[in-house]
Amino acid sequence: MGGFGKKASASKQNAMTEKLSLMIDALGGIGNISDATHCMTRLRLKIADQSKASEETLKSIKGVQGVVFAEGQIQIIIGVEVEKWHKALQAIMAGSGAAVGDEDKPKDKDDGKLFQNVMRVVAGIFGPVVPAIAGAGMLMGLLSGLIATNVISETSDTVYFFRSISVAVFFFLPMLVSFSAAKMFRVNEYIALAVAAAMLSPQLADKAAALKAASDAAELTVLGVVPIELMNYGGAIVPAILAVWLLSKVTPLVDSMVPTVAKPVFTPLLAFTVTATATLSAVGPLGMWLSNGAGWVVSSLLEISPTLTGFVFGLTRPITIVFGIHHSMTPISLNNFALYGKDLLMPIMCLGNLAIAGATMAIWYKQRKSVSKEQSSITAGSGVTAILGITEPALFGVLTKYTKAMFTASLAAGVFGAISVTLDTHLTSYILSSVFSLPAYLSAGTQNFIQAVMGVCGVFVLSFVLTTLFVKLDDE
Known part of the structure; x- marks a missing residue:
């Protein structure tokens, strides 16, 4: 054997x-x-x-x-x-x-395309991080479901333990993000982790609490001239990304000034010290300001017209997956959790996935007698994986062959996205967009859970019906 x-x-x-x-x-x-x-x-x-x-x-x-x-x-x-x-x-x-990263490789022709590079960096940073935060989010969601159904007591040691370890992932999210960002910016991952750890320093947090308790400003003055505003960076992702970007600029600069024999000691010393100080002095507060600004923009759109906002986000969900820019929503949702304790956009992501599944199963229903058994099973399998949260097989294996099917899936996601936001269906933690994630909606109450279940069922049915009615198998 x-x-x-x-x-x-x-x-x-x-x-x-x-x-x-x-x-x-x-x-x-x-x-x-x-x-x-x-x-x-x-x-x-x-x-x-x-x-x-x-x-x-x-x-x-x-x-x-x-x-x-x-x-x-x-x-x-x-x-x-x-x-x-x-x-x-x-x-x-x-x-x-x-x-990867060899200096003698050909120069990239797309270096000047700002939007494209930003999307590439966002996807590169958050793609590897998603499984960790999704796992922690699912644990929080399952706990909420068990508590809501009285399976387990909220005051039990079990709930306290599992809630503590899942919340810790989101508190230390800057460290996860910094490690991933270091790979994207091609800088030492462990120095990046050290900078993120400095942002989350317990001593600085305790000092801030003591100053506030004494009615003083939560500030320090380093070297007599550098002001340090003591802020809570738990869960803050934008400051962490900016800090690692700064590290990628500081490291080669200090390395060029340090003698070769002293590089192993003084390059990491200076890179960490300068970056951490600059981050806590200016870059971190700037990142928090940007985060708050992004949150304000999203909340303003929702206040102006929640229905229209939900429709647009739902309508564009399938096409953002096709072009691989759907990870751009991850920092927005994480920021909403940090600022408001809930997010209205992640439920729309789940609705988009189920709309894709509905359209794919409709194609399977229409083609099951006209194509080979193997092709039919592939289509059905792609629909099932979309229900479970992995939509690429359905999109690239089925829907991109039928333009109208892509449109009907997008339209169904838009309609139920509008309904979802209007009804305030939301999540309180980051999870994967899958039917297995539905128990997480119980954390915001039974009504929220019922709305989520009706939403995923409704969008699947609507997408299936629209695709069955308007898509012909020769519309390739």
């Missing part, structure tokens, strides 16, 4: 290597790849010359579910095994001497 297991493992490894070799060739060679990151379902590759990439060849590789050329990068949809592909790709790049 041991020999058989080893052979099976080696066979899988060889198959992965072969697929990656085909992918690298289709991208114009290893030297054409200037950056490689991943989110939950797709590889995000930045290449120097997109004209060298073959979309058709990429799509033909077994395991590739779709390809998107968008936002200054090539996104290759893999699915749940994307992390394995990414690790294997990194190993190949490192072994070839063409590791």
Whole structure:
């Protein structure tokens, strides 16, 4: 058995290597790849010359579910095994001497495209972080559901323990974000973690509390001239990202001034000290101001017309997933949790996923007697995975082939997005947009839970009906 297991493992490894070799060739060679990151379902590759990439060849590789050329990068949809592909790709790049970040790689032609680069950075930062915060959010949601149904007492040690460890993830979110951001900005991850830890320093928090208790301003003066405003950075993501960006600028600057023999000690010393001081003095407060400003914009839109806002967010949800910019909603939702203790946008994300599932199952219903059993099962499977929160197989394997089906799914998501926001259906913690996440809505009361259940059922049915009525199988 041991020999058989080893052979099976080696066979899988060889198959992965072969697929990656085909992918690298289709991208114009290893030297054409200037950056490689991943989110939950797709590889995000930045290449120097997109004209060298073959979309058709990429799509033909077994395991590739779709390809998107968008936002200054090539996104290759893999699915749940994307992390394995990414690790294997990194190993190949490192072994070839063409590791990501090599200075002698060709200059990226898209460096001047601000929006595209911002979206790439946002996706690169939050994609890897999502599983951790989603896991903690689901734990909080399950606890709320168990408490609401009287399965467990809110005053029990069990609830206290699990609530404490899940809340800790969100409090220390700046550290998770800083580690991920350090990879994007190509700076030492552990110094980035150290800077984030400085932002969350218990001693500074205690000092702020003591000053406020004495009716004094929560401020310190360092070196006699540098003002430090003592703020609560628990859960603050924008200040953490700005801090790591600053670190990426400070590190090479101080490194250039330190003698070679002293670099191992004095470069990290100066990089950490200067960045942490500048962050707590100016960059952190600026980040908090930006966060509050973004929260104000979203809340203002909701106050002006909650129905219209919900409709627009729902209508655009499927298309943002297609172009891989849906992660831009993650910092907005996290910011809403931090500022208001709830978020109205994440329920719309779930509605969008169920709308995609409804349209996909409608396509399956219409094609089940006219296509092969294998194709029919693939369509049905894609619809099921969309219900579970993974929409790429449905979008790229089914809906992108039918323009009207994409529109009916978007329209259904828009309609129920408007209803959801109007009824104030909301979440109190970050979770994955899946039917398994529905118990989390109980944290805001039974009525909120009922609204969420009716929403996901309603949007699925509406999307299914609209697609059945208006989409023909020859509308490819």
